[in-house]
Amino acid sequence: MQRVVVMSFIEGTSRNQTAYWAMDDMVEEESMVRVIDLFIDKCDLGALGFTRTEPAATGRPGYAAASLAKLYVYGYENKIRSSRKLEKECRRNVEVMWLTDGLTPDHKSISEFRRLNLRPLQKLFREFVKLCKSWELVGGEFFAVDGSKFKASNNKKNNFSSKKLDERLMRLEGKIAEYLESLDEEDNRDDAGGEAPEGLIKLLKRRELYESYKAQLEESGEKELSTVDPDAKLMSTRKGCVEAAYNVQSSVDGKHDIIVDYDVSKNSADQGHLSIMAKRLMRQGYRKFTLLADKGYYNGSCLQKGKKFKIKAIVARQKPSNPTGQPKEFHTDSFRYDPKTDKYICPSGAILHAHSKKTAKRRNFFNKTACSKCPHLDSCTSGERGYRSITRGEYADDYERTDRVYNENIKLYKRRQQIVEHPFGTVKHTMDGGYFLLRRRRKVRTEVALLFLGYNLKRAYNILGFRAIMERLSALSIGLLQLLRVFDVFRINSALLAKKFQP
Numbered sequence: 001m002q003r004v005v006v007m008s009f010i011e012g013t014s015r016n017q018t019a020y021w022a023m024d025d026m027v028e029e030e031s032m033v034r035v036i037d038l039f040i041d042k043c044d045l046g047a048l049g050f051t052r053t054e055p056a057a058t059g060r061p062g063y064a065a066a067s068l069a070k071l072y073v074y075g076y077e078n079k080i081r082s083s084r085k086l087e088k089e090c091r092r093n094v095e096v097m098w099l100t101d102g103l104t105p106d107h108k109s110i111s112e113f114r115r116l117n118l119r120p121l122q123k124l125f126r127e128f129v130k131l132c133k134s135w136e137l138v139g140g141e142f143f144a145v146d147g148s149k150f151k152a153s154n155n156k157k158n159n160f161s162s163k164k165l166d167e168r169l170m171r172l173e174g175k176i177a178e179y180l181e182s183l184d185e186e187d188n189r190d191d192a193g194g195e196a197p198e199g200l201i202k203l204l205k206r207r208e209l210y211e212s213y214k215a216q217l218e219e220s221g222e223k224e225l226s227t228v229d230p231d232a233k234l235m236s237t238r239k240g241c242v243e244a245a246y247n248v249q250s251s252v253d254g255k256h257d258i259i260v261d262y263d264v265s266k267n268s269a270d271q272g273h274l275s276i277m278a279k280r281l282m283r284q285g286y287r288k289f290t291l292l293a294d295k296g297y298y299n300g301s302c303l304q305k306g307k308k309f310k311i312k313a314i315v316a317r318q319k320p321s322n323p324t325g326q327p328k329e330f331h332t333d334s335f336r337y338d339p340k341t342d343k344y345i346c347p348s349g350a351i352l353h354a355h356s357k358k359t360a361k362r363r364n365f366f367n368k369t370a371c372s373k374c375p376h377l378d379s380c381t382s383g384e385r386g387y388r389s390i391t392r393g394e395y396a397d398d399y400e401r402t403d404r405v406y407n408e409n410i411k412l413y414k415r416r417q418q419i420v421e422h423p424f425g426t427v428k429h430t431m432d433g434g435y436f437l438l439r440r441r442r443k444v445r446t447e448v449a450l451l452f453l454g455y456n457l458k459r460a461y462n463i464l465g466f467r468a469i470m471e472r473l474s475a476l477s478i479g480l481l482q483l484l485r486v487f488d489v490f491r492i493n494s495a496l497l498a499k500k501f502q503p
Helices: 032-042 065-077 083-092 094-099 107-116 118-134 162-186 198-220 273-283 300-308 368-373 396-408 416-430 441-464 466-475 478-500
Strands: 142-151 159-161 224-226 233-236 242-253 259-265 290-293 312-315 336-338 343-345 351-354 362-366 389-393
Touching: 032 065, 032 094, 032 118, 032 441, 032 466, 065 083, 065 094, 065 107, 065 118, 065 441, 083 094, 083 107, 107 118, 118 259, 118 441, 142 273, 142 416, 159 162, 159 198, 162 198, 198 224, 224 233, 242 273, 242 416, 242 441, 259 273, 259 441, 273 290, 273 300, 273 312, 290 416, 300 312, 300 396, 312 396, 416 441, 441 466
Parallel strands: 142 290, 290 312
Antiparallel strands: 142 242, 159 224, 233 242, 242 259, 336 343, 343 351, 351 362, 362 389
16 A cells, blocks of 8 residues: 655744743844944943933933934834834834834834934944044045935925916916906805805915915025925936935045045035035045046036145046037137147147236137138137137136046046945935935934945945954944044144144
8 A cells, every 4th residue: 555645834833832032042143233232332322412321310211312323223224214113113123122122112202312312313423434444444545425316305396486486376366366256257255244265265375375485585585495394405316307305415435435424415516515525524634635526526616625625636527518510629628728828729720819817717818810811710610700719717727637637547537436326326225215204404414324324334244244343343442432532533623723824
């Protein structure tokens, strides 16, 4: 008789079986949550300005600042940023239960902690950057700078400009007039002074609201007004759409792609931010470094300041505008400036003389006689003027110097994209951080700090490995972190004094 073997599925443990286990056994040995836990334990939260770092003598006990700080760092690193979602995770996520020692704060306590500790949470990002510098993960020799648009907590429908308000008020006036006309025709109004219909009241209230928005714009002098997040501005994104957003600037070190600094701007353009980011790096003690930036930062004023700061800026050049159909050999780039004689030499070899003072911000160079005899006049210029004129701006020397530096360092510049754009991709997609939950610029800065701290933790973890980073954190003491902070302040103040008294 043939024996039949009956196969069964893999069986689990009965839900009703009593078990004894430690919570530590439920967390992976090399989990990132252990790094976050040790990092926060090594930080002096009181010195960073966190509230409620010491228990109160009276009243109901509150949650320790360290527990809630760990919760937020873990949440932003793992795409869990909402206080209500963090509240749920405290009851179902084993790692969060381990991290908070089984505490289950409600969403109000969690959100209130963030509200009261906006600046201290930003300082946590600075603390980890200092650790990365002490671990030689930050080279400080060259940085890449770039900006990216992050969606604000403000729908573009709640953003108004003067033109938009005028159009809406005009439509409202038309609707109100139609409404009143229909009431007159149907004789539905009470001649004794009865109440106006509900629909008309809504239209009048909306008109009053739009008029108040217009008054705010005129008073502030701003071009647009966001009603939910007043600091958010309409910005065009790479997706080809326009939305209320912030322009987040980051400075990434070229050695191991660690984000060392950031800024949140209400200006959609990157122009003007190069010198701002350079100054911020200098305040942290970096000197004579190289900055890599794309053509969006090609700004004469910033490039001039970079030279003053003794910073080597490698910035791609913006494509110059030339008349349509003009041959390439007669483009403005083909006209060579001679600084010794203060003249331009055209592609045909003719000399264009200056017709403006050297102190003028925009100087004109032309030679009517040479142009009148030139056989290429029709190809070189057009219009009724009858001669070619070259305009030289006040920052022309800075642009030419930057172009030379760029051409000499193209190989280094090609690393810019992989250094600074990759962190933005990780934050926006892997960490789901392409939008903000908080409103107003000062609060948004805290969200950026937590997102960038989460990225830096991931980066340091991948570079050093779990055991190495845990060993380095374990070797730290709170006193050593304070010493690093004091050393940074001393170094920055010394540099500022040296600059102040420089002959």
